[in-house]
Amino acid sequence: MTAYTKPLPRPTDVDNAPYWLAARNGVLECQCCGHCGRFRFPAAPICPFCRSRGARWKALSGRGVVESFCRFHKAYWPAFAADLPYLVVQVRLDEGVRLYSNLIDVPDDQVRIGLQVEASFEAVTTDVTLVKFRLAAPAGA
Numbered sequence: 704m705t706a707y708t709k710p711l712p713r714p715t716d717v718d719n720a721p722y723w724l725a726a727r728n729g730v731l732e733c734q735c736c737g738h739c740g741r742f743r744f745p746a747a748p749i750c751p752f753c754r755s756r757g758a759r760w761k762a763l764s765g766r767g768v769v770e771s772f773c774r775f776h777k778a779y780w781p782a783f784a785a786d787l788p789y790l791v792v793q794v795r796l797d798e799g800v801r802l803y804s805n806l807i808d809v810p811d812d813q814v815r816i817g818l819q820v821e822a823s824f825e826a827v828t829t830d831v832t833l834v835k836f837r838l839a840a841p842a843g844a
Contacts (some may be wrong), residue, residue, distance in 0.1 A: 707827040708782040714830055715775045718746040721760040726832040731822045733800055734758040744800040759795035762789055765822030766839055771807070772814055794836055805835045 714723030725732035733744040738755035742763070749756055765794075771793040792806045792807040806814060807823060820836040827833055 707831075709827075710780060711828065711831050718748075720830065722746065725760070725762070725832065726824055726834050727830075728827070729824045729832075731763045731796075731808070732760045733763060733798075734763040740794075742798045742800045744802065749802055763822075764797050767794040767802075767820055767836075769806070769814070769816055769818040769820060769836075770795045770801065771816065774811070790814060792820075792836060799822070804833070806837070807835050808837050812831070 712719070712723065714720060714727075722732060733742050734746050735758060736750040736753060736755060737741050737757035737759060739750060739753040741750065741752045742761070743751060743758070746758075750758065756773055769792050773791050774788050775783070775791065776788045783789065788811075790806050790811070791803060794802050794804065796802065806818075806820065807825075809818075821839040823835045823837045825833045825835055827844040
């Protein structure tokens with residue numbers, strides 16, 4: 704593994720440590736409210752839907768749809784200059800939560816709102832695995 708020079712999350716922060724641990728194991732997880740059962744992301748001590756405390760971490764399908772995307776033509780951090788232009792997508796997962804990430808292995812002219820995608824995991828350091836998205840395999844494949 705080569706040195707990773709882009710900004711990294713802090714996988715040991717108490718609120719998000721389970722998310723990063725699951726990603727390292729190739730699983731996409733987020734909090735699920737113990738009262739109303741709705742998923743939430745980012746992690747929070749209180750449910751934004753029913754205002755109750757208490758949640759458990761649950762695995763998600765990793766499947767979703769591109770709701771929006773943006774193509775960056777300027778590197779706001781020097782480490783991203785070699786990637787220009789690059790896409791950032793907003794994905795609504797089947798479970799309802801939204802994640803922002805990169806779309807990989809999809810030609811620019813095929814990117815569109817409504818594209819079916821699935822989570823992909825990229826280990827960038829020994830402690831951090833980033834969740835990215837790629838075209839979803841057909842159902843049942």
